[in-house]
Amino acid sequence: MSMLRLDFDFMKIRKPALTISLVLVIASIVLLLTRGLNLGIDFTGGNVIQVEFDNRPDVANVREVISSIVAKGAMIQNFGEKGIIIRTNEDTEESREAVVKALQKTYSDVKVTGFEKVGPVVGGELRRQAIIGVSIALVAILIYITLRFQFRFAVVSVVPLVHDVIIALGFFSITQMEISSSFIAAILTIVGYSLNNTIIILDRVRENWGTLSRDGIVNLVNKSLNQTLSRTINTTLTTLFPVIALCVWGGPVLAAFSYAMLVGIVAGTWSSMFVATGLLCEWQGKK
Amino acid sequence: MNRTDKIRLIVVLLVVVGALCFAWLERDGLNLGLDLKGGAHIVLQAKDTPENPLRDDSIDRLLAVLRNRIDQYGVAEPIIQKSGSDRIIVDLPGIQDPAAALELIGRTAQMDFREVLDASGRNVPVEPQRRNYDSDIQFVNAQERWKEEVAKLSNASADLIVHAKETEGSLVAPAEDPGVFYLLGPVVLSGKDLVNAEMAPDSLGRMGVSLEFNSEGARLFEEATARMVGKQLAIVLDNVVISAPVVQDRISGGRAQITGRFTAEEAGRLAIMLKAGALPVAVEIAENRSVGPSLGADSIRQGLQAGMFGAVMVLVFMLIFYQFRGLAADLALAVTIVLIFAGLIAFNATLTLPGIAGIILTLGMAVDGNVLIYERIREERNAGKTPMASLDAGFRKALVTILDSNITTLIAALVLFYFGSGSVRGFGVTLSVGLVASVFSNIVVTRAILQLFVKRGKEIVKR
Numbered sequence: 001m002s003m004l005r006l007d008f009d010f011m012k013i014r015k016p017a018l019t020i021s022l023v024l025v026i027a028s029i030v031l032l033l034t035r036g037l038n039l040g041i042d043f044t045g046g047n048v049i050q051v052e053f054d055n056r057p058d059v060a061n062v063r064e065v066i067s068s069i070v071a072k073g074a075m076i077q078n079f080g081e082k083g084i085i086i087r088t089n090e091d092t093e094e095s096r097e098a099v100v101k102a103l104q105k106t107y108s109d110v111k112v113t114g115f116e117k118v119g120p121v122v123g124g125e126l127r128r129q130a131i132i133g134v135s136i137a138l139v140a141i142l143i144y145i146t147l148r149f150q151f152r153f154a155v156v157s158v159v160p161l162v163h164d165v166i167i168a169l170g171f172f173s174i175t176q177m178e179i180s181s182s183f184i185a186a187i188l189t190i191v192g193y194s195l196n197n198t199i200i201i202l203d204r205v206r207e208n209w210g211t212l213s214r215d216g217i218v219n220l221v222n223k224s225l226n227q228t229l230s231r232t233i234n235t236t237l238t239t240l241f242p243v244i245a246l247c248v249w250g251g252p253v254l255a256a257f258s259y260a261m262l263v264g265i266v267a268g269t270w271s272s273m274f275v276a277t278g279l280l281c282e283w284q285g286k287k
Numbered sequence: 288m289n290r291t292d293k294i295r296l297i298v299v300l301l302v303v304v305g306a307l308c309f310a311w312l313e314r315d316g317l318n319l320g321l322d323l324k325g326g327a328h329i330v331l332q333a334k335d336t337p338e339n340p341l342r343d344d345s346i347d348r349l350l351a352v353l354r355n356r357i358d359q360y361g362v363a364e365p366i367i368q369k370s371g372s373d374r375i376i377v378d379l380p381g382i383q384d385p386a387a388a389l390e391l392i393g394r395t396a397q398m399d400f401r402e403v404l405d406a407s408g409r410n411v412p413v414e415p416q417r418r419n420y421d422s423d424i425q426f427v428n429a430q431e432r433w434k435e436e437v438a439k440l441s442n443a444s445a446d447l448i449v450h451a452k453e454t455e456g457s458l459v460a461p462a463e464d465p466g467v468f469y470l471l472g473p474v475v476l477s478g479k480d481l482v483n484a485e486m487a488p489d490s491l492g493r494m495g496v497s498l499e500f501n502s503e504g505a506r507l508f509e510e511a512t513a514r515m516v517g518k519q520l521a522i523v524l525d526n527v528v529i530s531a532p533v534v535q536d537r538i539s540g541g542r543a544q545i546t547g548r549f550t551a552e553e554a555g556r557l558a559i560m561l562k563a564g565a566l567p568v569a570v571e572i573a574e575n576r577s578v579g580p581s582l583g584a585d586s587i588r589q590g591l592q593a594g595m596f597g598a599v600m601v602l603v604f605m606l607i608f609y610q611f612r613g614l615a616a617d618l619a620l621a622v623t624i625v626l627i628f629a630g631l632i633a634f635n636a637t638l639t640l641p642g643i644a645g646i647i648l649t650l651g652m653a654v655d656g657n658v659l660i661y662e663r664i665r666e667e668r669n670a671g672k673t674p675m676a677s678l679d680a681g682f683r684k685a686l687v688t689i690l691d692s693n694i695t696t697l698i699a700a701l702v703l704f705y706f707g708s709g710s711v712r713g714f715g716v717t718l719s720v721g722l723v724a725s726v727f728s729n730i731v732v733t734r735a736i737l738q739l740f741v742k743r744g745k746e747i748v749k750r
Contacts, residue, residue: 050582080585093389093572113579114325115385122330122574133706137699144698148691181707182641185714188703189648192696192718196652199695200659203688231655231662238604238658239651242597246647249596251589253322254644261648 006226011218014278021275025163028170035173040180043127045091045120049099052083054109059084065106069098079252083113087178091119130184134165137188141195149206156279157198160271164194164264171263177256186257190264193239197232197272204228205280217284221277236269292738299735302727303622306629316632320639320713323587325580326380327388332573333373339568341373348567349375353392355563360391360556374573385577387552393572395525396560398481400511402472403519403531404457407447460521462528463548469528471521475511480504484561486554487544494554495546496561505541513537522547524557590643597647598624605654609661615736616657619728623653626724631717639713649721652696656729660685674741682734689729697722 041048059076062084066074070088079085088095096115103110138158145154165187172179204224212220243265246258321328333349335341346369353375357365366378382388415429447459447470456473483499500508511520512534521531522545529547549557602620605613627646631638664681672680700722703715 050579052581093575097386111579113582115575115577117572117575119332119571119573121332129706133702136706137702140698140702141695144695181711182644182714184707185641185645185703185711188699189645189696189718192699193652195695195699196655196692199692200688203691227666228662231658234604234608234658234662235651235655238601238654239648241600241604242593242647242651245593245597245600246644249589249593250644250647251586251593253586253640254590254593257641257644 006229007222008226008229009222010225010273011222011277011281014274014281017274018278018282021163021271024170025166028166028173031170031173032166035176037169037173038176038178040178041087041091041116041118041123042181043123043130043179044089045118045123046087046089047091047096047099048116049086049096049112050079050083050114051086051100051103052111052113053107054082056082056084057107062086062103066099066102069102070095091117093117126181130181133184134187134191137191138162141191145199149202152280152283153202153206156276156283157195157202159279160198160268160275161191161194163271163275164190164267167267168260168264172256172260175259177259180256182254182257183260186260186264189261190268193265194268194271197235197268198276200231201225201228201272201277202280205277217281221281225273225277232269232273236265239265292735292742295731295735295738299622299732303625303732306622306625310625310629310632313632316635317628318635318637319583319587320637320642321378321380321576321583322578322640323583323638323643324380325578325583326378327382327385327575327577329377329379329389329392329572329576330370330574331375331377331393331570333375334569334571335373336569341568345568346373346375349570352564352566353377356391356559359559359563360388362388375570381580385575387556389572389575391556391559393570394560395566395569396478396557397525397565398478398561399474399523400476400508401458401474401521401523402511402515403469403521404454404472405447405470406519406531407468458523458526460523460526460528462531469521469531471523471528475520476500476504476507478561478565480507481561484558486551486558489544489546493546494549494551495544496549496554496558498543498545498561500541500543502541505539508541508543509537509539586640587643590640590647594643594647594650598650601650601654605657609657611740612657612661612737615733615740616654616661618736619657619732620650620653622732623649623721623724623728626727627717627721630720630724634716634720636716636720637713638717641711641714642717645714645717646721649718649725653721653725653728655692656685656689656725657733659688660729660733678737678741682730686730689726693722693726 056078059078063074063076066076066086070090074089075085075087077085086099088099096117100112138161141161142154142158145157168187168190172183201224204227205221208215208220208224215223240262243258243261246254247262250258331349331353333341333345350367350369354367357367357377357379362379362382364380366376368376370376377392379385379388415426415433417426420426420429447468454472458471460469460471461467462469480500480503481498482501482504485497487495487497489495515534516536518534519531520534521528523529530545598620602617605616605620607613609616624646627649630636636642660681663685664677667677667680667684668674670677697719700715700718704712704719705715707715
């Protein structure tokens with residue numbers, strides 16, 4: 001490995017790569033607008049009840065039992081090995097108690113293992129907090145990179161972040177996995193990770209900047225990408241291992257978080273290698 | 288070994304041993320979030336009502352009453368704190384019956400004694416059951432009649448409301464039985480004149496609460512009972528009449544007993560609420576999360592499992608790919624984990640489930656620094672430098688990159704800490720601590736280990 005002189009012409013495919021990214025981003029936005037996201041009660045307000053049975057009945061059976069109490073749109077899913085999770089949009093204590101009573105009447109072996117209720121006010125606040133939080137993080141990062149590098153670098157490193165976040169959201173729109181407050185944590189971690197990757201590549205570009213007039217921007221970027229390639233691969237792998245472990249063994253509570261990270265890391269690696277650099281080539285080339 | 292290396296090695300040893308000792312001694316100091324150890328997290332929102340407007344001191348008085356109630360109920364290590372200008376967060380770890388706790392803290396518990404002026408007749412008749420009727424038509428007719436009766440009863444309460452307007456300070460309140468309404472006179476005596484309340488069964492063995500008034504309350508109670516012999520005195524809790532006994536005789540001595548349809552638990556809770564006092568303002572449950580201990584234990588087990596598998600994969604990968612430099616990275620990773628836990632304890636942070644995910648993620652990101660450094664060293668070595676010189680240059684050049692990339696992630700983590708709440712905030716803390724710990728391990732710990740090897744004349748980098 002160490003003797004290998006890496007010399008891939010990554011930037012040769014920058015236009016198809018940028019096109020693929022653009023298509024994915026547009027597709028994600030269309031999905032978000034048409035299909036939307038499956039927002040959890042953290043954002044919408046509502047009740048979630050987790051119950052456990054010795055002999056778990058069918059989801060359809062449970063739906064039958066509580067159908068007279070909760071309005072349509074209750075989500076009922078298996079949870080873990082013995083559990084069932086019920087989500088309703090009604091955000092009152094009474095509605096939860098009624099559901100629990102009905103379950104206890106029908107199933108003698110039911111046990112409530114946990115519940116969550118979020119009122120409508122809190123849900124709205126969380127939505128606002130999430131948007132403000134992510135925006136502030138992006139602006140702060142933009143400022144930091146402008147100070148450390150230059151504005152052009154800052155722009156080409158923030159575009160991939162937006163790209164990764166939109167694609168992760170698009171993934172959640174397709175799969176309709178539920179989005180809870182920990183999803184915000186996942187999104188900001190994706191932002192951090194993707195940026196990490198981009199900065200390391202751009203850092204190398206900056207280091208090689210002296211040869212710009214001799215090499216031209218495309219060769220310069222290619223050289224930087226090849227120099228950092230084994231680091232990119234190794235770090236992507238070492239980060240993917242724990243995330244895959246989380247997806248497989250992390251349990252149902254963390255599932256959405258884990259899959260968001262998985263998609264984010266793949267998208268983040270791609271965008272650092274092709275989107276940030278591709279944009280830099282195009283932009284610099286125009287001048 | 289030169290001076291700098293010695294100092295570096297000593298610093299590493301001191302930090303590692305110190306962190307290990309600290310984490311070991313204070314291992315009970317690691318706070319687990321409610322999502323891991325089970326418990327109830329309740330957010331109360333104070334309501335501004337015309338009868339009870341929100342004032343500057345309302346929340347502080349509310350806090351005091353809630354503390355009092357929860358202390359008397361006996362919850363270990365509750366957290367009761369203000370959040371914003373009109374909210375209170377109550378965390379009750381490890382409680383078994385979240386519904387009871389909710390009732391205990393969410394209920395206003397305003398108790399009044401009032402004279403009964405009038406009552407709307409009788410109880411709602413029992414709803415007809417299909418099996419008592421021969422045909423569907425009979426059953427439907429019976430249902431119709433029943434509905435008319437219920438409608439009549441609610442009209443009767445409308446009459447009472449008209450009367451209530453004629454008398455100053457009077458009130459129409461429902462009884463616990465559906466359909467029964469009372470027209471009540473002004474407040475004779477209220478819960479604030481209580482000095483004590485205890486759960487006690489009455490002479491018939493029914494559960495009730497015995498009350499003890501202060502001297503002012505005792506005087507008022509005696510006056511009222513003297514005046515009302517033969518009449519009904521209503522005991523009103525949160526505007527519901529829980530009982531309305533007929534006064535047999537004047538009662539002196541400032542003691543009274545209320546009986547309603549309580550279970551022992553309900554009577555016990557009512558006694559606590561009455562003793563701790565009514566909530567100064569009405570509250571609404573804005574958020575209520577409860578995790579049973581078994582669900583929390585599952586989460587911990589799954590988190591640990593994922594963490595172990597993830598860690599093993601990373602450790603093995605580094606060993607295979609970088610051989611004994613990988614070993615140095617693995618040691619540094621172990622130091623990082625120790626530092627994270629010591630840091631969490633030192634900052635008195637709370638470990639939540641997303642926090643565990645944050646630590647697991649940090650495992651992967653932490654070795655990134657090592658990868659960067661090793662790749663740099665390899666480049667320097669390939670450029671023909673001596674092992675020692677390439678080690679030096681590798682660390683120096685990688686340092687800037689490591690700092691840049693970690694500071695940007697740290698910005699995201701701090702934003703999470705600042706704007707997030709609950710478990711997201713916990714994630715922000717773990718991620719921040721993890722970043723700082725891993726940068727230290729990368730730059731200082733790995734360096735100290737590699738420096739030792741190079742000094743022994745080992746070729747640390749294959750050319």
